[in-house]
Amino acid sequence: METSWPELRKACLLLEDEAVLALNKPAGISVTGERHDTDIVDMAAARGETLYPVHRIDKVTSGLVLLAKELPAHGQLTRQFNKRTAEKAYLAVTASTGLPDRGVIDLPLSVGRKNRVRIAAPRESIRRDGDTWLVDEQDVLAGKNYPSVTEFTTLARTDSHTVLALRPITGRRHQIRVHLAWIGHPIVGDPLFDRSGTFARTHLHSWRLVLDAPWRPTGTLELEAEPGADFWRVGDAIVATDPRQLLSSASELIARTTPTGH
Template sequence: MGGRVTEWTTIREEHKIFEDEAVLALDKPVGVAVMGERHDTDLVSMAREAGEELFPAHRIDKVTSGVVLFAKQLRHHGDLTRQFNRRTVDKTYLALTRTHGIPASATIDLPLSVGRKNRVRIAANRADIVTVTADAGPADTAGADTAGASTAAAAPGPESAPWLWTVPAAKTFPHVRTYPSVTHLARLWEGTEHTLVAAHPVSGRRHQIRVHLAWVGHPIEGDPLFERAPTTRTFLHAWRLAFDAGWDGGRRMVVEAVPGPDFWRSLDGEDAAVAAASLTGFNAPATF
């Protein structure tokens, strides 16, 4: 017990990015769950053992780093969770892929379902995914590999035009429960081997960004859902979170977790510096 209390104290001191009388925002390290972990190794359990009761307004995956928002009192928790449920919270993630071909701006509008072994997948065959631009009609599919992580989609039109990855309604699986899911993307940087994108999950489903990117041919590097025995961390980071502070007159608040050095570890020094610099001054496009 003493070790977990010490671990919580360290995490709270070193990873706190914002705190007031109502909420605590932490930059969650990779490998730590928000709640529900066996053996009480999650943040909520560690805090409780240290004498602090916290109420998470949302969750991010254990393999993901970045912003997690907690209510410090139960009376604030309901309002925060309602904001997430009503999709009035703006969430921006950073994802690093070892691929090329992601357009400057894109939307992935692909329904999710749960397949064998409780794995989240697209509720359609990968061969039925089509790419569309504002300047052109339907073009090439995202490929025929239903594993969803092997090839990038072919370019459907002018590079500057926004892309849409989608699937015709008639091709969506009729025999399973499906969950409409939308992710907006903005390419921030592209190097010789990697691409850095900002991702805004409108619907916020489980594993949404990870599955969406993989099924259009751009899996996140180090993602164990789509990479066997990865040797690196999963390069997905919850970067920014914007919400309304009902306890402070409804003021819109933005909290940001700057990616740590481990997020840039798969890039060489020059690429890491340029990729990190691309975050400066980023303003989400209108589609966000």
């Protein structure tokens, strides 16, 4: 995606103060550190602006990304991600149906061949207990693995797709993408897992973020990035006829108690 930093900054700006910059990133642009790619941090640096990523979202993922403009704020914010006190929510469209209204995916992750993230257990050992997907301890593969939990709420259904709001309780690399794919509900357009067709983008979006921000008058950062029209269109189909109303309802839904069993 060819664009200049001033153009990207202006088009995607959600919030800016003396300490942070929040952007609604398009799919297809890296945040930082991706080989052979020009990323947001490099683009800004080339124009004399130093930014420190507070968190990362994948290149294929659109939506909210928070960057610090100074190191003290960066330290305060990244600690909240490390301690899992940052409140995060994503949106996704799966190339499948049959998911419950609410669910929990409690599956450990590991890194396999070619540095690919996978579930740390054989696929056939994954079982569903009510609305929770899990594996028994004896089925977890030997070696290093990372406990990983994703909660989700179903927002809309069509004959062939499902729109989800998700909260990654842990923040592992590719967590949402791997969790959904391994329970049989891959994200539409995911280059790692979706083999259902050719799509313009991956339908995963970083939607909401709430963190403590002592330097702000309210003491908090409450950020929300609305997905673009391309998120709601899958091929020739529209998966939500009134996205703003859907997201308004979703804000209340994701705040409710998670399913029994988590």
